[in-house]
Structures are given as structure tokens and as C-alpha cells.
Amino acid sequence: MLIKRGNDIPSSEITPEHIYVHRRAFLRAAAAAGIAVALREAFPESLRAQDRWPQGKRGPYDTDEKPNTYKEITTYNNFYEFGTDKGDPAKNSSLFKTKPWTVRIEGELKRPATYALEDLLKGKTIEDRIYRFRCVEGWSMVIPWRGFQLSELIKQVEPTSRAKYIAFETVYRPEEMMGQRRPYLTWPYVEGLRMDEAMHPLTLLVTGLYGKDLPNQNGAPLRLIVPWKYGFKGIKSIVKIRFVEKEPPTTWNLATPDEYGFYSNVNPDVDHPRWSQKTERRIGEFLKRKTLMFNGYAEQVAHLYAGMDLRKYF
Ligand SMILES: Nc1nc2c(c(=O)[nH]1)N[C@H]1C(S)=C(S)[C@@H](COP(=O)(O)O)O[C@H]1N2
Numbered sequence: 372m373l374i375k376r377g378n379d380i381p382s383s384e385i386t387p388e389h390i391y392v393h394r395r396a397f398l399r400a401a402a403a404a405g406i407a408v409a410l411r412e413a414f415p416e417s418l419r420a421q422d423r424w425p426q427g428k429r430g431p432y433d434t435d436e437k438p439n440t441y442k443e444i445t446t447y448n449n450f451y452e453f454g455t456d457k458g459d460p461a462k463n464s465s466l467f468k469t470k471p472w473t474v475r476i477e478g479e480l481k482r483p484a485t486y487a488l489e490d491l492l493k494g495k496t497i498e499d500r501i502y503r504f505r506c507v508e509g510w511s512m513v514i515p516w517r518g519f520q521l522s523e524l525i526k527q528v529e530p531t532s533r534a535k536y537i538a539f540e541t542v543y544r545p546e547e548m549m550g551q552r553r554p555y556l557t558w559p560y561v562e563g564l565r566m567d568e569a570m571h572p573l574t575l576l577v578t579g580l581y582g583k584d585l586p587n588q589n590g591a592p593l594r595l596i597v598p599w600k601y602g603f604k605g606i607k608s609i610v611k612i613r614f615v616e617k618e619p620p621t622t623w624n625l626a627t628p629d630e631y632g633f634y635s636n637v638n639p640d641v642d643h644p645r646w647s648q649k650t651e652r653r654i655g656e657f658l659k660r661k662t663l664m665f666n667g668y669a670e671q672v673a674h675l676y677a678g679m680d681l682r683k684y685f
């Protein structure tokens with residue numbers, strides 16, 4: 372190694388004291404600016420929204436449990452249209468176009484129509500609600516959704532007395548959704564609810580999370596959330612809503628009927644054929660929690676199933 376001795380240093384390399392001080396201040400300022408840029412990149416607006424999120428229960432439908440982080444909610448997803456790994460939807464959905472967006476409402480109702488999403492949202496009471504979310508695979512999260520009660524839309528479009536169920540359909544766009552080019556499931560993804568479940572005040576059509584528009588991987592621009600049911604009932608990127616007389620087909624039931632029923636109510640006493648449903652792992656936690664009947668919403672929804680054999684109607 373070459374060691375420069377004091378008298379070897381050319382004068383051009385010796386920094387006069389006053390310039391040195393200025394340079395130090397400049398470097399400090401540059402470093403501060405650099406950190407600000409780096410922070411903005413590492414913590415985009417959406418993450419700062421999480422920091423501003425007021426803690427605790429605010430409305431009557433909120434859980435007081437601590438929400439999962441924005442990052443957890445948006446990087447650990449199930450959205451098979453974009454691949455089957457939990458990280459795939461965040462990676463593969465960036466080119467998915469959600470503007471413009473229309474929703475067709477048809478079947479047993481007075482005025483079937485196709486709505487631009489903006490028109491569908493007009494006049495709706497948009498709320499933020501912190502719900503527990505339980506995936507059928509045995510993990511759970513707490514998610515601050517933004518949306519409106521599905522009941523508001525149903526009342527507006529006036530279904531006929533023959534409408535006993537409501538069916539939902541995800542967009543079919545294999546050119547943008549690489550998963551739809553593979554037979555993971557039958558496409559498009561479809562789901563359904565009984566009319567009283569759809570009318571329940573807990574049932575939401577969701578447009579956002581953490582107070583911001585839904586990211587593509589979470590089902591932009593419009594998805595369903597039924598907090599007392601397993602996560603797969605929460606169909607994403609909805610383009611069609613149909614009022615029907617008979618129980619509609621549902622994607623996971625079509626795929627594996629003995630594993631996934633129509634109702635899919637969270638129930639620790641009814642095991643999945645391949646695993647127990649008694650416990651769940653909250654994403655971000657190590658120890659498992661006990662799964663609660665109807666995902667903790669029994670007081671609000673148990674009456675919907677009074678007299679039903681929940682082993683048969685799982
Ligand atoms: N269209 C569509 N909707 C879907 C799915 C899907 O693969 N495609 N996965 C479901 C499953 S299994 C779960 S657990 C939730 C996941 O929602 P999240 O990624 O916002 O947590 O979306 C549900 N909705």
C-alpha cells in the first residue's frame with residue numbers, strides 16, 4: 372500500500388479550511404436530500420398513508436385489532452389471474468388496465484344496465500372499515516378496506532322477487548392476466564352470495580385500502596369483501612353482477628367441490644378435507660391464533676344460518 376506522507380501531498384490536494392467546512396455542509400445537505408429521495412422511494416405515498424392511519428376502532432363495524440402493514444396486504448396475495456405464488460400478483464399485475472372500467476348489472480332486476488365505475492359509485496356512502504380477513508389456507512390479516520355496502524347498490528337497482536342469489540364475475544382478459552392463459556382455475560373467476568348475505572351491512576364492495584384506491588393485486592378497481600367468509604368469496608376486479616333465482620356456480624367449488632362449498636363461512640369446527648381450520652396464522656405473527664366462528668362476526672351473522680346444518684352447507 373502506498374502511504375502518502377504529509378510533505379508528499381501536492382498543494383492542489385490540500386483543502387483550505389474554509390472550503391472544507393463549506394464542503395462538509397454541502398455534503399450534509401446532499402446526504403439529507405439523498406435520504407429524502409431514498410425515503411420517498413422506499414416509502415411511497417401509500418406507505419405514508421399507513422403511518423397516518425388512525426389507530427383503533429372508529430366505526431361500529433371495525434375490529435380494534437392492529438391492521439397489517441400496507442406492505443403485507445399488498446405483497447402477500449391470492450389472485451390466480453396473475454399467478455399462484457403469494458408474491459406473483461404484486462409482480463405481474465402492473466400492466467393490468469383498470470381505467471376505464473364498466474360493470475354490467477343484469478338478470479332478475481328492473482333495469483339491467485352497464486355502468487361506468489364512476490357512475491356506479493355516485494351517491495354511495497364510501498366508508499373505511501377495519502375487518503379481519505381469514506383465508507381458507509389458514510392465514511389471516513387485519514385490513515382497513517374502503518368501500519360501500521353492497522346493499523346500497525342492490526336497493527338502487529331493484530331486483531325482482533325472483534332474485535334469490537347474486538352472482539359476480541371477474542374480468543376475462545388473458546392478454547393482460549397471464550394466469551388466465553393457464554388452466555389453474557376455470558376462467559373467468561365467479562362467486563356468489565345468497566341475497567340475505569349480500570344485503571348484510573358487513574358485506575362490502577371495496578374500492579380501496581388504507582384510504583387509497585385498491586392496488587391491482589388486491590382486486591382493483593372493485594372487489595367483494597364478506598368478512599365472515601373465507602377469503603376466496605372476495606372476488607376481485609368485478610365486471611358483472613347478476614341477480615339469479617338459483618344458487619350460482621362458484622370457481623373453487625367447480626374446481627374441488629368436496630373442499631369448497633358455496634357458503635364458505637369461516638368455521639373452526641368444520642375442517643378442510645386436507646387440513647384443520649381450528650387455528651390460523653396472522654401474517655406478521657409467529658404463534659397461531661384460534662380461529663373464531665364466522666371469523667369473529669357470529670353476533671352479527673349467525674342468525675342468517677339458524678337451523679342450517681353447517682357441516683352439510685359448508
Ligand atoms: N378473481 C379472483 N378473485 C379472488 C382470487 C382469485 O384468484 N381471483 N383469490 C381469492 C382468495 S383465495 C383470497 S384469499 C383473496 C385474497 O385477497 P387479497 O389478495 O386482497 O388478500 O382474494 C380472493 N379473490
Ligand SMILES: [Mo]
Pocket residue numbers: 449506507508601602603
Ligand atoms: Mo384464500
